[in-house]
């Protein structure tokens with residue numbers, strides 16, 4: 001908005017045109033945010049536009065439009081939902097952005113009430129970044145649930161609300177009519193897991209937990225909402241047949257007693273300084289809460305005073321939202337380090353002059369890969385308007401949810417004339433081997449394999465990780481130490497540690513952090529892992545593309561280490577039957593198969609695997625006992641969208657019940673499980689007369705098995 005006119009200099013005509021432009025922009029933004037759950041601009045930009053609109057209206061009150069954005073709350077209910085009219089409107093909140101705004105709020109309230117300097121109490125509580133929901137209970141039973149909509153009429157989401165664990169179906173000790181209001185939100189952990197699941201099944205991912213919560217609650221099909229882990233905090237109420245209490249604090253305590261979740265960070269404040277102190281405390285805790293908040297809400301505690309203060313057109317006079325500054329900051333990029341991963345990937349990391357972003361000190365940020373640094377996406381398109389990132393640049397850093405900070409922008413006006421574009425290394429900084437970028441891969445990789453110390457350490461860390469060998473007392477830290485001291489350089493070395501260093505325990509015992517007991521425990525824990533499940537061994541090898549789920553599939557398919565290793569050798573020839581058998585496993589594609597056979601065919605890598613296996617007794621993978629399972633031996637195909645489990649979960653569960661999961665429908669197929677959007681497979685199954693179930697039907701079939 002660099003070319004916008006300063007409000008003080010505006011003519012009436014310019015103001016009229018500007019108000020029209022802002023109404024248009026804000027309308028579009030509201031629709032994208034509230035109706036589509038997919039904002040097109042940042043909240044900070046939206047707030048700035050809205051403020052500008054208010055300021056122009058304040059200077060030219062006669063120009064205020066009938067459809068002024070200042071008089072609007074949210075957006076009208078979306079098509080498809082039935083509508084519910086709120087008995088008491090659901091409004092927005094006025095905003096405060098700094099200490100002065102908070103003091104002004106207190107002064108306004110006092111003036112309105114004619115309180116002078118008499119004591120006045122407020123509550124202060126986190127502003128949850130989700131979407132508001134109104135729950136209506138009649139005689140203690142939940143009868144309806146509605147979103148805010150435009151404040152007067154919301155969307156009927158009763159069936160969806162019933163799927164949320166935090167929302168009681170019935171409450172004891174409530175007034176005959178009780179509308180409980182609060183925020184539906186999604187935790188960071190659940191948000192991440194949801195996006196992972198969505199990616200795995202090719203569904204849409206969400207930009208942030210708020211969008212995910214809104215998109216999940218506002219579903220026409222409640223079974224989708226059920227599959228999404230939503231949560232609810234109660235913080236206010238609508239229509240009530242009798243008062244809950246005399247104060248905000250006591251009313252919330254009563255809701256908590258009825259079984260609603262209420263926020264534990266709610267505090268009573270006697271003066272604005274207390275409010276600011278609580279704000280600072282909450283801001284400090286923000287990154288550890290596990291869910292998104294975007295500010296602190298202050299409310300007059302005395303409900304009689306709330307009643308006297310009442311409402312403006314879109315906001316109560318007795319409350320305000322003190323917003324956190326955007327989680328953005330500018331700082332200097334001091335260096336770019338290259339980290340080498342387990343599979344040799346070279347990952348650039350920005351080393352930053354330390355800066356506080358949203359209450360947390362940040363000194364590193366990810367730069368993803370060389371294209372990202374150059375200002376391009378993986379398809380060669382421009383990002384950041386094509387601006388590249390150079391050492392010495394001033395960069396804008398942001399945090400989204402609780403993930404690693406990222407670099408959003410570069411300030412070219414502060415770039416030094418002598419700076420040069422960053423040259424991404426073409427050799428591995430750890431071992432000097434060529435770093436190669438395969439066509440179609442965004443990542444450059446070290447070709448050094450096991451001679452690369454960085455890859456070796458990462459491989460060792462992976463080897464001892466939870467889903468692999470999971471050796472008690474041998475975590476990432478110990479592995480790094482042992483590797484740095486030359487005690488271990490490959491997994492096989494772990495199993496000779498006792499022979500090499502255990503005599504008298506002198507050496508290990510003398511190391512920092514180790515005593516005789518912990519040393520003995522470590523050796524024993526290592527010995528206990530000489531008996532290992534085939535799936536853990538396959539996963540522990542750390543072969544690229546071969547994850548935990550695939551390792552389980554491979555173990556079940558081949559049964560024993562010998563059979564597996566022989567098959568990998570034979571499958572080196574893509575014309576072989578073994579290759580066909582390998583790629584025929586549902587869940588193993590050609591890319592994974594290629595990666596597996598290459599690892600076995602590569603001499604040094606193969607030798608290291610053989611050295612490891614020589615120390616192990618690999619258990620044969622037992623097919624689970626499936627006698628009595630209704631689907632044992634059946635060939636099952638999944639198609640369409642599954643809403644209550646991921647495809648991988650569905651497959652794993654079916655296999656654990658003795659079914660064979662196949663990727664395509666044929667005359668041999670016994671059951672087709674078809675979710676919404678099932679296409680040709682469902683049609684074919686119909687033609688072949690194959691039993692077809694929906695997801696619920698399938699779950700009912702295997703229930704209790």
Ligand SMILES: NC(=O)c1ccc[n+]([C@@H]2O[C@H](COP(=O)([O-])OP(=O)(O)OC[C@H]3O[C@@H](n4cnc5c(N)ncnc54)[C@H](O)[C@@H]3O)[C@@H](O)[C@H]2O)c1
Nearest residue numbers: 029030033039041042043046092093126127128132235297
């Ligand atoms: N990026 C965009 O395009 C876009 C568009 C529209 C709105 N927005 C954003 O949405 C917000 C404006 O929407 P709004 O009208 O809902 O105002 P708001 O979010 O600033 O405040 C009102 C809402 O706060 C919520 N809330 C959370 N915790 C609360 C608590 N403890 N007590 C009381 N209320 C609590 C309630 O849902 C209430 O409806 C702004 O943050 C704005 O940036 C962004």
Ligand SMILES: [Zn+2]
Nearest residue numbers: 428431446452
């Ligand atoms: Zn290397």
